[in-house]
Structure formats: C-alpha cells, structure tokens
Amino acid sequence: MPSLNEIRSTFLDYFGKADHAVTPSAPLVPQNDPTLLFVNAGMVPFKNVFTGAETPAHPRAASSQKCVRAGGKHNDLDNVGYTARHHTFFEMLGNFSFGDYFKEQAIHHAWTLLTAEFKLPKDKLLVTVYHTDDEAADLWKKIAGLSDDRIIRIPTSDNFWSMGDTGPCGPCSEIFYDHGPSIAGGPPGSPDEDGDRFIEIWNLVFMQFEQLAGGERVSLPKPSIDTGMGLERIAAVLQGQHDNYDIDLFKALIAASVELTGVKAEGAQAPSHRVIADHLRSSSFLLADGVSPSNEGRGYVLRRIMRRAMRHAYLLGANEPLMHRLAPTLVAEMGQAYPELRRAEASIVETLRQEEERFRTTLGRGMGLLDEATANLAAGGVLDGETAFKLYDTYGFPLDLTQDAVRAKGLTVDTDGFDAAMQKQREMARANWAGSGQQGAAAAWFAIKEKAGATDFVGYETTETTGVVKAIVVDGAEVESASAGTTVEVLLDRTSFYAESGGQAGDTGVIEANGRESRVIDTQKQAGELHVHRVELTGDLKVGDQVVASVDADRRHTTRSNHSAAHLVHAALHHVLGPHVAQKGQMVDGERMRFDFSHGGPLTPEELEKIEAEVNAVIRQNVPAETKEMAPQEAIEAGAVALFGEKYGDSVRVLTLGQSLTDEAKAYSVELCGGTHVARTGDIALFKIVSEQGVAAGVRRIEALTGEAARRFLLDQAGVAKSLADQFKTPVAEVVTRVDALIADRKRLEKELAEAKKQLALGGGGAASGPEDVNGVALIARVLDGVGGKELRGVAEEFKKQLTSGVVALVGTSDGKAAVTVAVTADLTAKFSAADLAKAAVIAMGGQGAGGKADFAQGGAPDDSKAQDGLAAVKAALAG
Template identity: 70%
Template sequence: WNLVFMQYEQLPGGERVPLPKPSIDTGMGLERIASVLQGKNSVFDTDLFQTLIAASADATSTDPNGEMAASHRVIADHLRSSSFLIADGVTPSNEGRGYVLRRIMRRAMRHAHLLGAADPLMHRLVPTLVSEMGEAFPELKRAQAFVEDTLKQEEIRFRTTLGRGMGLLEDASRDLGEGGVLSGQTAFTLYDTYGFPLDLTQDEARRRGFTVDTDAFDAAMNEQKARSREHWTGSGQTASTGEWLALRDRLGPTVFTGYDAVEGSGEVLAIVRDGASVDDLSAGQTAEVLFDQTPFYGEGGGQAGDKGEIEWTDASGQQGSATVLDVQKHAGDLFAHRIEVTTGTLGIGARAQLRSSAQARLTTRANHSAAHLLHKALANVLGGHVAQKGQMVDAERLRFDFSHNAPVTEDELARMEDEVNAVIRQNLPAETKMMGPQEAIAAGAVALFGEKYGDEVRVLTLGRDLAEADKPYSVELCGGTHVARTGDIALFKIVSESGIAAGVRRIEALTGEAARQFLLAQAGVAKSLAQSFKVQVADVPARVEALTADRRALEKQVAELKKQLALGGGGSANAAPEEINGVKLIARVLDGVDGKGLRGVAEDFRKQVGSGVVALIGVTEGKAAITVAVTSDMAGKVNAADLARVAVIAMGGQGAGGKPDFAQGGAPDGSKAEDGLAAVRAALAD
C-alpha cells in the first residue's frame, strides 16, 4: 500500500498542531483492490482495463500484448479520464483544467497515431467505455454523444497540427544521435505554435533516444510570460488574498441586504487604499471600503457588481459623498466597495447611506433570471450534455457560455427564444429556499462544476415545465439577485451566437426594454432596405438573395479572368519552365490572386509542365499565399508540403500544410514573394 500518515497541521511559522482526528490514507483504491481480488500483478490486467485495451487493439488491428502494449494502456487509461472530465463539463482549452484535459487527450491521441490509426480513434472507443462503466456512472451515458464529439473534434484538430509539428521535430532532430539533446526553444515552439505539451515532446524524444533541454524550455516559457506582463496594464495595487482573509477574521462577514432593497445604511469598518489599510479617505481619492452591511451586490456567480452612490455626515457635521464604481467579493463574503470620494472625508466608524442604482438593479435582475431560463432551454433544445462554462449579467445584457461542439442553428435559437418567452409569460413568482448543497442537488437543482458551495445554499426556482405543469422549469443554486415574477423579465431576445473556444459557444441576449429597442432597430433596418430596393419589407430577403447571387457570378468571372491573365498574359507567364537538379519548375509571383484563385492556376500549370513542380505565390493586400503542386510521377521524389513550408518561412510565416502532391500556406509579408520562390529553388537544388 502507499501509506500516508496524516497527523499534524503545519502552520506558516513552522509550528505543528495535532489534528483532531489523525488518520491513515492507505492509497488502496478501487483499481488496486481489483488487482488483489483478481490475482493480477498490474491494474492493466484487470477487467477494468482489459475490455478497453481489447477495443483499442481491435480498432487498430495490433497486438494488445506486443511491443506496443504501452500505447494501448495509455489509450485505455486516458480515454477514461478524458471522458469523465468531459462528462463533468470540462472542455479542452489552453488554460486551467481545460489544458489538463487537452494534455491527457493529446498524449492518448499521439499513441493512437503510433499504433497506425489512420482515422480518429478515441471517440470510437467511447461506446465500450459507456458499456463498461455507464451503469455505475450514469453521467457517462447522459453525455455520451457530447464526449464522442469532443474527442473526435479534438483529435481532428490535433492530427492537423501533429503533421506540422512532427515535421519541425524531424528537422530539428535530424542530426541528433543517441543521447542527444533537443533544444528547449524547439520544444517551446512545438508547445506554443503546434499545441504539443512538453511531456508529449519528451515522450517522442525518449522513443527516439534523445532528451529535451527542459531548462531552456522553462526559460522560453518565462520569457513569454514576462512579455505578457509587460503588455498588461493594471488598475492599481490592491490587498492580497491573505490580507482580505485577515480582515474577514477580524471584522466578520458583510451582511448583504440587497435581496429585498437597493438602499440601506452601513458603518465603515475598513478602508483599503493601494493595498494598505488607512483611517480615512479625502475628496478625489479612490479606495475599497468595507461596511458592516450593504445593499450593493458584490460581483459573483456571473453577476456584475452594483454601482451607485453613498452619502454621510461626519462627527463634525460635515457632509460627504462618493460614487461606487464597483463591488467585489473577497475572502468569500467580504463586500469591497470601490469608491471615489467626490466631497468631504470618509473615515472609519462613519455611518453612510448606501444607494445602489435602482434601474440598473432592475435590468440586472431580469438579465440574470433570463440567463437561468436560457440555461434550461439550451439543455432542452440541444441536449443534456450542455454545461454552463461561464456567464456575465449586468444592466446592459446577458452573456452565457456553454459546452457544445457545433454552431447553434437558427431554428434551435428560435426554439430557445420561444421556450424562454413562454415561461416569462407564465408570470409566476420566483421561489427561493435555503437548503444544504447535497439536499438541493438531490432535489434536482443544477450545480456548476468547479463552484464551491457553503453549508447552506440559495436555491432559485423559476416557472413551471412547459410539458409537465407539476414540475418546475428551472431550479439552480444561485446567490444572485432575481426578478420577483417571471413576467418582470417582459421580453427575451437572442442577439448573437458564436464560438469562443474549442467546444464552447456563447450566446448574448437582451431583455425587457433593451430587447424591444433592439427589435425596433431591426425593423427599422428592414424598412430602410425595403425603401432602397423599392419592394415590400417581406420581399427584402429575396431581393438580397438575388443581389448576392449576382455578386457571386461577377466574382467568379473576375477570378476566371485573373486565371486566364496568369496563364496567357504574355511575358514571363508564357516562359518555358526552368530546370533545377533535373526537376522542371514553373515558379511565378501573381499579383492580385489569392490562395483560392491560385489553386485553379496551379492545376493548369501542372498539366502544362507535364512532369515537375509548380510553385505560385499570390500577393493580395500586402500578404502572400503560396500553392505548390507536384505532378504524380514526381510525388515520391519531391514533397509539395516541404517546399511550401520553406517558402512560407522565407516570407516570415510559420508553416504550411497539405499533401505530398499539393500544399498551400500563407505569410504576412507579400514583399518577400521572390524570397519565397528562391527558397523553393534552393530546396530543389539541395
């Protein structure tokens, strides 16, 4: 066993205090118990893994116990961890837990590549995992479709970058022998540009018999972080987490009175300016102020902090006022009011009148409640895999981020709008109840993955289910402010839907008067277009479609004319191919032709050259696009992707992609087009 004896709490000064209940963590988890009970020497030989390993071996037609056995084990283990993370609402990204997931996924996907899997593999193994573990973990069944799609899309993306990254690794390690060291800068480029985690590069290095200069990698990483800090402009020094915790211990929590009121009074308990506690604050100064109680909401749960104003009269009878710029929560339940004093002097012990903006609170409540309704509508329309990935609601609008691997269609958006507005029209009272977190979740309340909840939580219920009236529509744990009745939201309108990260979408929406004004503006645009086209408003879409078709036809004609000009415009365009190292080459710079246009020209030139290589660089708006085409008889001797890559690098770009017989890429500096062609010639001559 892996015994860990837990006996003391070590304090910051080094003192050790005995724990009230000393204990021993045996480390004897499910997999080790299974190994003992099944008489196996390795967890990978137990039934927990063998079915997954067999599925991996079958899908790749390889021996599960041969020299690639380790790859099957990595795939089985990482498939499980990835699937559970995705089912819990984590999606691959470049930071936080999303980056941990991406590292796990990509390591498994690299081993799938080593096994010779020609197509994405991981998602094809999910049904086997669900069959094995779905009964004990029903969340896997519920999220199966989303897990499969997330794994598939990530593997498709990784395979695209894998080829480019492996090309760089091949070039950088070509001269490294057994025991050689790959430069840390190369490892960092693989990480920064191609998404190769360091451990994946180290895996590949070990397989080839060399190591990675991790010190240089760390130096490059720290240099990048330093550059990022240089470009960040802070908003002034503030107290540290430890200092806020100390204030919380000394002063206790702030009492929030804003669920029922937007005005109230509070005594100044502390003033923090430039990271340090001060006794008072004069006109023109800005600081964070703690009151014993407040009607101002502190930013949290995706709801923005309140703004407003405060007024007071000091001991000498002098009046003062300040503007509340923002309110943030620290140490869990300290409400720090960032204020700017406009008149007078505010000191500790003063009692002030606190007034949050009533109108802003009204619209913020509507937007926050609408966000809850949208969350439920998303799950109803798109599926149970939808998980909230973030939100921000304020007095202007609501923004809701959620996990989903495809753009939301217009029909789906319309169904969500209809559903939310139907619940709004119910005009039922919002119900709030204080419960224990587990009790609330057992009752059906939605809890957010990664959120920390106290011993008691606020449960908000909005509306009744549209299909089963005896069931509530939305039940969530939330400490924010909300409408008294669903009808207070008045109107809900989605204004945009977009992708913000791999597997994460964002919806922005308006409520109430803002939604009405948006619809009026949209109607005004339609009316203006109708007047310009001299048609009825209902006929505007057909008129726009006709104009779009006309434009496409003209663009096609222009592209064809550019192509003909490139092929038969006289001068160098009709010159005979040059010959380099026994290979015929047609190399041209074509002004005004983009990457899409180059494809057709390259195909025609490839027919013209008969046997050889075509390298074309189009220059548009100062940027360069390159297309390299190789005739079929030369494909085994010359690689189009390699030639495109050297040309792009010569023009200041980072790489190109494609197949051995056809590749394309782009670079930021079109003035270096001739340098790109020169690099192609040099590569052929090498």
C-alpha cells in the same frame, strides 16, 4: 473483505463518532488559492484555518478529499499504469484538529482505527518519527506498545513538514504496513527502503511550530493536527493486495475496459488498461467539477490526461471511442459517495466522446508529422526535441510513444531539447493559470472578518440601506480614515449591494456620508462573506461613520432580468439539445447576459429559434419567482440544478422560475443560486439571442439581451430591413430574396472576371508569348498586374500544360503587394524545386519565404515594385 466504499465510510463514521465534523470533499479547483492548479492534499481546503486567516466552524474535522496530482516533470504522468501506486486521481482520508487535540489523541485515533476498526495485525505495523521528536516516540510506546525497533527515527525532511519558507510546520510520524519477506525491500531509513515490502499508509503531521522569515522557529500557541491516508493504499492492504490496481474499484473499471476492447489485461496490454482506469477517474471528476479540456491552464492538464488514456485505447485496438462508454461504470462505482458524478454523467459522457473523436484525427496527423520528420534521418540519427515536444503538446504524444516509434528506425530523441521546450511551455502555462481561479482574498480581509463578522446582506429585499463603516482598506492595507479623491474599499455592517459572485456582476451605486455622495464603482466578495464596496470618495470617510448606501436601481433591474434569463436559457438548452448540456460559465450585468455551455458543435438556426421561443413563452407566463432556503443535498434530491465544481454552504437559496411548458404541475427551471432575480417572469419582458459561437473545444456561448435592450436591438434590425427594402424598392418580406439574388450575381461576375484575367494573362502580360531558354530549361516568366494569388494558380497550371518540360514563374501585383507562384514539370523536380525557386523570388522582393512542394509553390512579398527582381532571382537559380 471490505469494499473501497465501505472503507471510506468506516473512516468517516469513526471520526464522526469521535466528535469530528465530517466535511464533504471540496471541489478539485481550489477556492481562493491561485497558487494551485488542483487540490492535491486533504489539508488544502483548510489552509486558511491552519494559517490563522480563518476561524474554523468546528475545532475538529474529517474528510475524504478528492485530489489530483498530474504536474511535475514529463515522466511523472507516464509512470501511471506501470507502477503499483502512481495515480493522477486519488482520495485522501484525513482527520484534522485546529488547536484542539494534539499528538496523543492523533496517535490514539490512528492506532485504534487501524487495529480495532480495520483489524490490521499489530505486528504488521511500524512507524517513523522525526529524529528529535522524543514525545511522539514515547507516545507510540505508551499507546501502541511498539518496541524501539518498530519506531524508526528519521533525520531528514521526509519526517518534517512545512507549508513553505514561512508559516506553520512540524514533525511527522508515518505509519507503515509490512507486506512480508516475500516482497523485496527494507524498512524506512534503511539502504533498501525503496523496495515495496514496507508501504506508508498514513502520515500524521504535528503542526507545533511557526517558521519565521529570519530563520527562527517558534512554538505555536495552539498546535494542530493534519493527517493523510491514501484510500487506495489502505484499501489494497485491507483487501489483501499489494498493488492498488488490484482493489475492487480498479478491478471493475479494468473489467469494463477488457469487455469493451476484447483485449485481456495481461502482459504488455495490462498497463494500457490501468492507464485507462486511472485517467477515467481523474478526467471524469475534473469534468464534474467544472473543468473543460482546453489548451491552457487546468484545461490543458485535463486534455493531457484524457489524451493519454485515449492513446492507450488506440493501442488496445479500440475501433470506436472507448472512454465515454466506460464512464457509466465509474458512476456506478463512485456515484453514491460523490453525487456530483451522477449529476454530471451526461455531460461527462458527451465531452469524453467528443474529445476522443477529435483525438483520433489528431493521432493520425501526429504520426504523419513524425514520419515526415524522420524521413531523412539515417540509423543512429536523433529526432530534435522541438519536434518531439510538438508531438507531445499539439498531438498528445507522450515522450515514450515518440521514443518507441523512432526506436524501430534505429533513432533516438533529443530529450534535453524536449525538456527545454517542456520547461518553456510550463512557464507559459503557469502564467496562464496563476490567478485565473477565484480572486485570492487579501490577508487583511480575513483579519477584518474576524473582527467584524460576515456582512448582513439585505439586497434581496431592498436597494437602499443605512449602515456603519466597519473597515476601510487602501492598497491592501487597513486604515482608519481616507480623504476625498481616494479610491478605497469599504466594508459596511449591512448593505444592499450584491458582491460579484456566481457570474453576476457586483452592484454599483452611491454611498452618502457626511453630506457627500461618493460613487460605488464595484462590489466584490472578500474572505468568503464580506461584501466590499470599491468607492471613489468625494469627501472624507472614517471607520464608524454612518452612511446611506443606494444601489443603482436601473442597473440592478436589468442585471436581475439578465440573470433570470440565464436560468431560463439553461433549462431551454436541456430541453432542446439534451441532458449533456452543462453550464461552463456565465456573466450577467446591466448590459447583457453571456452563457457558456458544453455542446459538440454550432447550434442550428432552428435550435436557436426554439430556445428563444421557450424562454419568451415562460416570460409571458408572468408567474411569480419562488425562492426558499434548503440544505444543498435536499435541494438537489428535489430536482434543483447545481453547478459543477461549486462549493455550497450548509444552506442554499433555491430559485424556481416558470411552469413547465409540457406539464403545468412541474416548474420550468429550478436551480441553486444566490444571485438577485426578478419577482415575476414577466419582469424580464423580452428575450433576444444576439450571437452564438464556440469559445473552446466542446464549449459554446450564447449572448442575449432582455427588456428594453432587446426591444432596441429588434428595432435596429427592423430599421435596417426597412432601409434595404426602400433601396431595393421591394417589400421587407422580399429583402432576403433580393439579397440572395445579388450574392449569386456577384459570385457569377467574380468567376467571369477571374476567367477574363486568366485569359488575358495567357495571351500577354508584358513578356514574350513563348518560353525563353535559360541554361537549357524552358522558362515562362511574367509579371501580371491586377492578378492575385488565387488567380495565379490557375494561370500557372495552364502555362504548365503548354510545356512538355520547363518552369513557370509568375508574379501577380495588386494593391502594392506581390504574389509569387512557381510551377515545375515532373521531369525537372529532382533538379529544381518549386519551393526553393519561389523562396528565392520572394526573398529577392523583400519577403520572408514561400511554401509548397517540389512541383508547385507560392509566396508573397510586401513590395510589388520589385517584381522583376523576383523573376531575375528565378532565372539566376536556373542558370546555376
């Protein structure tokens, strides 16, 4: 019985021998496609090839592509774990022909692999074709010897694929496996086709048409092939299983979950183990590809997946965080096929641990909200959809959990209201993530790339070069010339300008053409390999002009220093904090460096000092930086650090900086990087951290300066210290002691002032010293000038102690605004709520409302001139 890993290898080996370029899986975050959250099909990385925007490196390809599908209506995700074939993460095996072979060879390859390599019984296979695709039907008869009753013609869109309203399209042929009569269900196209007896295992798409905007469909000059076979599905078939969760990979993950929880994967607990196994895969692979859990975009989807798994761990009774303890089992099972899992293992483990610890607190809060929201609902009542969605969105409660919880009280949930809130959130999320990935390259630049080829970048060797204008683009359209005063995008055949990439800002400078200098304000990468200059023209420019392009050398120098410093910071973080640290983003330019990384909490002053000291120690080594070109896997195996989620070409630039501070035979930092860097570490001159802060859950950011900017920053700090020392008439070394003493004195004085205000309020305040009677209720009502909300609370509590039964209503005025505090003794809270009384006072004074409980509440109003109106409103409420 072949393992899942062996099945994957067999597929790729077969097509490699059939002259296909075996392509590594692309990262889950799509490149140059802001319309997708995640790669969700095997053809996505080849989309620009199929549309004709890019020329393929090889006319045939095969891959096992990582895919995530976690969108759609709210119950799609909730199906995972309860069905045999729903997954958030799966692998799509696929073979592709880009205008090379077509239907006959595609069918031949599929049939040969399934029956000769995988040795599936031929009588267990049947196929569907589009109802008008006689060619495919005849080929199945010719190649596979299938009879007409095993070739089912389908007239629906299930067997006709299209990329969208326009673009490539064509008929499909799907291959099904028959699990036998012991399982209910009929063949595709029959009334009971939704049963589980006949399972689709492979889909062959014959791209032979182009759908035009006007509705016309024309034949493509070079038809193509796109196929997809779910690895988990074919593994189930080849391992004699009907359920994907019974294959070897899931058995190992579920066994680990059972061992750690002590709960068997049986009965009502089985779905929880399945959810955990599935969601562990999607969470870990997304983390390995650089996605971080957050409250928006891709990170929002990741957090939903993680929290759903963690809720099921909670349901299984796991007393400690579980997910991070399962990650090593996943890495052991899949790390050989996907080395990025091994490289990111420490970061995956730490992120899962942090998220689960946070969610355990959130889970308790969510249950508290649910109890509060249902406290006053009688049996047969309905929990509003907004609350159900808040539980889902804020506290990670899927709808089914909320429904189960309220069902025990005889309640239901307003699912229509939930769906409406979900739709609103989905639209907000789409607005957040659409376009948040890499910039979608304009179609014009792909066409230009086909004519002009890749830019010859010589910026590693020089900052000035002569080049020829190959293309000019204005507002997304290619033009032959442009006039002075126009801002244009210019492509040269060769350039020394670095295009923004890998977190390094694009170069600026000047282009001299026809005796006029024009300013280059940015350089961006388009169509993958084009360095495009954004230029403010001071003279006319046309295609074919020869120009001299000069990079702003000073800005390039500081950018190089900041980028090299970022590499040193990355290495220092690993040394000081641990191997779990993973780069989550960076931005380096001519001003400063910003480095984002995974870590569970703020760095201590001591940790920051160690990082800064290490970086400066390597700078002082003043050793040459070394670069070499290597194959990505060779570089990684040699110890180079690769960034999570980055897609590398056949050759990568490897940068080595400094010597290890503990072993001179080793390098301090070795990373894959195509950016520009210093020639020697000493060129950085000086490194200074200026801030460290959190930017998202589990993600920290360091901002730092180098060289002259760092020197000026330190001089400014020294100047401030000297100024303070002069004012305090004390040595600079004693300034901190003097400041600490001043802070302590201020806190003491503030405390004494607050106490004085409180005593003054208790003794006067413009009202009678004793309480007044309002409808039989003792009321102390006062306006206290210069007393804020914080002091009001203490005054109200003191007045309340003086009353055996009664109400205290205070309005404090300060800086034109008013603070309201109301306190009610315990015996009156059933009749008078402090929250209601405070709200009445605030509204009477032009405010919006107040917050609190039955015995104590506070609020604020914008106009202190209406203080007496607020007290009058309280009296009116007591008077009834």
